[in-house]
Amino acid sequence: MSTTNWAPEACTLPTAEQPFRVAEFDALFAEHLTGVARVDPTTLELTLAREAEAATADLTARETECCSFFHFEITPNGERLALRITVPPTQVAVLDALSTRYG
Template structure:
């Protein structure tokens, strides 16, 4: 992957940096990336109940009706962005925690923005 192939500036910056064995770079091309973002934003608009942010983690709570869509997005994101950590818990609601590695702390804001936490009905 070159910096021109990167989906966003965070990923482009990580392509230039080879400080760790696990590269912090998304493998989606820009067209697929835009489609993925649109899907995530649509999901968040319809089902995101709350969001809570920590320096290296984003915690999202979705309505249970979003279960299949959240599971699908997590599977796809885990494939294209293997440097992100995903923890999914399903009960009466769907809870998703996303973490970035320490070496990506400077890009956490941009990476988490992809998941549209501003669309949450409440911020915990």
């Protein structure tokens, strides 16, 4: 797994569509990401602008459909939005790649 395509083998999104999904995350985070914190080996917390709530909810819902091991928790907090991403220990490499790419 590379930081260019952090999709794990367990992902059911067709391979041809994976770069487009990564590009969606790239665009969302390029415009709205304000902080990244690695809470523990299986948890990454991102802080985004509150205005990204609908886009974040849509994108994470679609991501869960193809990568069911992801658990996304979105918590509004004033003008910010916390996006907590949790994975099982077998998928820590995915968070490592996300953290490297967006951190």
